[in-house]
Each structure stands twice: as C-alpha cells, then as structure tokens.
Amino acid sequence: MTGSFDHDFADDVVGRLEALPQDATPAWGAMTRAEMIGHLTDAIAYSMGRGPRRRVRGNWFTRRVLAPLLLNGLIPFPKNAPNPLRAPGAVARQGDTETLGAVLEDYLAQVHTGEFEPAPHPLFGDIGIDGWSRLHVRHFEHHLRQFRA
16 A cells, blocks of 8 residues: 555555454454554544644654654554653553544645644654655555555
C-alpha cells in the first residue's frame, strides 16, 4: 500500500479497518482493534497540533539517522515500540473508524488549503508536512500489518 497520503489512501485505510472484526487479534503486541484505531487517530491529531504537546526528546541520532531511514522506508517500524505520544501510565484510548475518517479528512483539507502547521515529532523534531505525511503512511501500514488488514 505504500504511496501518498491522499484521499484514496484515507478511504482505503478506513475501509480496511471497517472490515476488521471487532475482536480481531494482533499478530504482535496487546493492542485491541479499538485501541489501534484510537492510537492512529491520536497520531494524526497530534501532527495537527491537537492534544497535549510532547517535549522533543530526540537527539542527533533520532533526527538525522533514524528519521530518514524510517520515513524513506529503509527500515521497518519496530514491533512493540513504545508510543512517544502517550504519557507514561496513560491508558490507551478506544477509537472508531468514523472519528478516524473525520480526522483524516480534516488533516487532508488543512494540507490542501495550506493551513496545516505541523507539530514537531517527539523523537524526530521538525519533520514538516512531507515528513508527517510519509510517517503517517508508514505508521498506518505498520498497524494494518499488525492486524493483517
């Protein structure tokens, strides 16, 4: 599915997630389907500057080595990696495809109109609009593989 973060991508993702059974089990990790959808929704919203900001705790390696490797698809997203957006001890939020679809449409509309002002990534720093779009595509692919969707 690797491609551009556009309306076709968003529609494909939402359709594939809607087709997943409510009780789908992941190939790895302990996240439920609803938690995964909430996680993806939160990631999109965070990139748009919504929700609590996380301090950029990345370093030279995460910004200059890890980010380009990950964003360009040269290395896969690691399985069971900690969520850099979740506060320590926070409970995973449940999500639904309707909310995810609305947030995806809002994101795409902001990018299209030039209103999108990307938040810095907690590990990669300022990755800009293109970096966030590539990260979201890779991130969604990772979780779709996790749930065999």
